[in-house]
Amino acid sequence: xxxxxxxxxxPEERERAPEPYAGPPPMRxxxxxxxxxxxQQEPDDDVAVPEPVRPLPYLLAMRSAPWxxxxxxxxxxxxxxxxxxxxVLTGIADVLTGTGADLxxxxxxxxxxxxxxxxxxxxxxxxxxAWPLAHDVGPGRGLSVARRFRWxxxxxxxxxxxxxxxxxxxxxxxxxxxxxxxxxxxxVADLPWVLVAGxxxxxxxxxxxxxxxxxxxSQAVAGWIGRPRAGAVTAAVVxxxxxxxxxxxxxAPAFLGWTALGLAASAAVALTGGLEAAVALHAVVAxxxxxxxxxxxxxxxPGLSAGPGTAFALVGAGGLAAFAALVARRGxxx
Numbered sequence: 088x089x090x091x092x093x094x095x096x097x098p099e100e101r102e103r104a105p106e107p108y109a110g111p112p113p114m115r116x117x118x119x120x121x122x123x124x125x126x127q128q129e130p131d132d133d134v135a136v137p138e139p140v141r142p143l144p145y146l147l148a149m150r151s152a153p154w155x156x157x158x159x160x161x162x163x164x165x166x167x168x169x170x171x172x173x174x175v176l177t178g179i180a181d182v183l184t185g186t187g188a189d190l191x192x193x194x195x196x197x198x199x200x201x202x203x204x205x206x207x208x209x210x211x212x213x214x215x216x217a218w219p220l221a222h223d224v225g226p227g228r229g230l231s232v233a234r235r236f237r238w239x240x241x242x243x244x245x246x247x248x249x250x251x252x253x254x255x256x257x258x259x260x261x262x263x264x265x266x267x268x269x270x271x272x273x274x275v276a277d278l279p280w281v282l283v284a285g286x287x288x289x290x291x292x293x294x295x296x297x298x299x300x301x302x303x304x305s306q307a308v309a310g311w312i313g314r315p316r317a318g319a320v321t322a323a324v325v326x327x328x329x330x331x332x333x334x335x336x337x338x339a340p341a342f343l344g345w346t347a348l349g350l351a352a353s354a355a356v357a358l359t360g361g362l363e364a365a366v367a368l369h370a371v372v373a374x375x376x377x378x379x380x381x382x383x384x385x386x387x388x389p390g391l392s393a394g395p396g397t398a399f400a401l402v403g404a405g406g407l408a409a410f411a412a413l414v415a416r417r418g419x420x421x
Contacts, residue, residue, distance in 0.1 A: 255406020
């Protein structure tokens, strides 16, 4: 109703007529009590508060996929089958070319390096293929808790391994040769070709061993056990012993030396939740051992063969322990 229409009404009707809309009433400023946050209600002790779900450790990754006891067996069969094919093809190539290559670790030859390096490097695609075939999931669970290969972590761990484990092996060799008169027969035959073949294949061999031993095999052992700590310890012992045998460790110093490397690599896997630090450690140590052996002769590195100055192998073991300690401190930020 407009103001003009209201003026035409009778006095008694004008009193009953509604007043025109003048807008909302003014708002009052809130009091300090209203501005204070409401007190938090104490949880009731009788009400269970759900805990956040934590992801499974890397070594129990098979438990996060479709799980059955036979799946790791099937995966290991896939890996063994593909490695067997690679071994047969290597034998055929040896017969056709007459290279005389063999799998023995000594003497160090470029043919032996090519054969062992390329053969064990086959373990990388074999492990990656075992996951979809045996577990019906992608291969990311076999790489890290992030389900991918963390290249940045690999580079940082390689630098750390070079300054600890690599330096330890070098110092141990220098001490054994200079202070304990360990025999150093000199450079191996065909040194340029040996260096080329070794630099190309030794890192691939190290990666293949870690994918197989600290990766799929350790995850299979831990998956069968099903308990994080017991599974990690058992997997570390089993994979380290098999790794030493794989390197042809036929005496006590060599067996203990490669076992120490395997235990340090297993510690790196458990601490970082993936294979990157273990691959870096193994590749660095293998390259340092290869370069020392190629330049000074077979059997010169203490801890990998019997001879004078074997006690200096403790220096190399100290480098491995230092690497594991720094990884434990930094974790996946290594």
